[in-house]
Amino acid sequence: MTSIGTGYDLGNSIFSPDGRNFQVEYAAKAVENGGTSIGIRCKDGVVLAVEKIITSKLLKPGANKRIATVDKHMGVVYSGMVPDGRQFIDRARDEARSWRDTFKTPIPTADLASRMGGYLQAYTLYQQVRPFGITAIVGGFDSELELPVDGQVGSGPSCGAGGKDSTKKHGGPFLYMIEPSGLYWGYYGAATGKGRQAAKAELEKLDFSEEGISLEQAVKEAARIIYVAHDDSKDKEFELEMSWISGADGPTKGRHMEVPKELREEAERLAKKAVADDDSDEEEEKEGEKMEE
């Protein structure tokens, strides 16, 4: 940050002589201080997880959810400034609603990511606003089946709603990560927030192929990765929040929902064990990561 004090970082939408938009970079800094969020897209679904740092003992346990559903089939998790995240979710839900108003069908995950990317980008364009201080991970499962159109009351036309090629595969799990700049990519494993480096290193070890990990394994991996990415020495206690989305034939029946308590507790038990088991290894690993950084 050699350009601090040159004045190019004092207003949004200002380019510095070397082509940077500092306010957007500073917004990204706000994200780096937030609890770690991750998303995993595996063959049969998506898992979202977040490390919620407990800032006060007086918080009601389990009451302040950080993962939110958009429509029925998508979930959003984010790191950074929580009120900005709430605004992001409100907007995402509005987008999903307006899509249904127009097309009478749920918004595909890719389209939601595109619209939300555009929305965040718009907040980098004007001096009158500031960028969002969050990086959001959007996961969804677009139906593989022919869905009834909203308001459909009969069997509908035999060709379905149209636009689908019966010889091709439609829908499936999707995962996107959207940054304060509005930039977004699709991912198999996405991580943001404080522990993203460690989380990314763990995500890269997973097998996302058709023969790779299942949704339930992904839940356990997600829990483990959040535990690995958590920095005991710096941070206070945390709560693990996880959600998942499967296809119509899976455990969530195409809906985004919280991972059931029993499974979450099992995943947490395994995560704690895994972290404790290679405690000594981990120390070395962390040293190594820091060097890479």
Added chain:
Amino acid sequence: MFRNNYDNDSVTFSPQGRIFQVEYAAEAVKQGSVVVGIASKTHAVLVAIKRNAEELSSYQKKLFPIDEHVGIAIAGLTSDARVLSNFMKQQCLGHRLSYGRNMPIRNMVDQIGSKAQNNTQHYGKRPYGVGLLIAGVDNTGPHLFEFQPSGMTEEMQAFAIGARSQMARTYLEKHLESFLDSSREELISHGLKALKESLVQDRELTVENTSIGVVGYVRNEEGTSYKVEPFTLYDGQDVSEFLEKVSDANEGGGAATAEEAAAPEGDSMEVDS
């Protein structure tokens, strides 16, 4: 205090990713006198210290009823609180009109959260300079929320905001375990004791400077439905009976002193009614 380049408005991030204007607004909350809130399985209470500008002036209001089932306690700029309070009143009435039921507390709190967040993202606006504790009951039971100028809203088991509120929070943390199963009266006593912790030396809780608000959730015998015990405010002489219970004499003393202390209370109550 030193100024820096990044604290002129709420649309500029500092190089560390902070928004100073929002943080300064949070300081305004600490200028307000302390308020405490606690929730149990059946009730949510708010207690507050009221300030007066001078000896002969009236005391500043700290607790506001919003609807039958919600009330708020404020710390910071009263006029900002009024804006939020009016907004919440309208939302609750609107919800009651449309759906014929109490507005869910979380729903209402999220709405003021969004309103406040919006003020931190647009040039020419400023964050609200007030913090709130929101106590209410809905279909899912009693709730206590904290609202911050940043737009952050969190559900708490118990909390305190305002000047010297850290001491009250320490008290609350110490007694956290007992709150869930506390009775209405116990909950109020805990609130008042927490409030006491935050008092400046030589100051005491009096009928003039203390406000209490209670809202409850009463289940029917079968446990299938519930009724709201409406948000009730206690001010002036009405708080005396609650103050008696936490007076120092009562705290340390045995049964005899407790009775002595209770006697004048009975009298005063009769005079009042």
Added chain:
Amino acid sequence: MDHRPQAWGRPRDDVYGAYDGSYLNHGGPKNATQSPVVTGTSVIALKFKDGVVMAADNLASYGSLARFTDVKRLHTFHNTTILGYGGDVSDMQFLSRLILQIELHQDYELEQLPDIKAQRGQEVMQANNLFTFLKKQMYHCRNHFDPLWNQILIAGFDDERKPFLSSVDLRGTSFSAPSLATGFGAALAQPIMRKYADTEEQAAKLTREEAVEIVKECMKVLFYRDARSLDRYSIAVVTKDGIDLKENEQLEKQSWAFAERIKGYGTQTV
């Protein structure tokens, strides 16, 4: 022949009459819905001890034409509330989309609770809440002289967890009773249901089986006497355990023997 360029390609005024451009005028008086188009006939519902039964046939008529024969007119909300629509089918579809959005928002609220599984059922919006919303919506539309051309029955439970059944129509008129019926059903099925449950007390004595039997009997009477009805129908039962919805039922044990004795219609002269 009119040789002005602006008349080229237009139907001739002297043959077809002057062009009616009134639809282009905004701000003036306008004509909203004057009558329903594709319609569903009766919906009937009856309270019993532990809940409510509702039924409606699967026909959507276009005038007297039996246009669609697989139209589902019983909709559910959150597995706690049943909505039965009589009247215009497209207005029903509009309302069903509106209610889908309410359902989504309910889900957004519910997921914030610490333990969804433990809470679910009691904390969602109840039938009476949805009913309040619907009657405001219906009354609002009629006050804008653009009514949603339906009569709707809403069944489920109220805040006190008692069986709930109410009706609202295109005028925003609303009322409750132990049994309710829309359209032809109000004349043909209502008396039968009242025979068994005239009061709340009587309805509270009916068992589920009895109530279902009465409603099925009513559906048969309706099919016999209502020319815009069908023998395929949907029937739903709401109890505290949720909703049991069957959408493709067939009227059983029909007997048209009585038809022979009916005189005074068709080509008969006597």
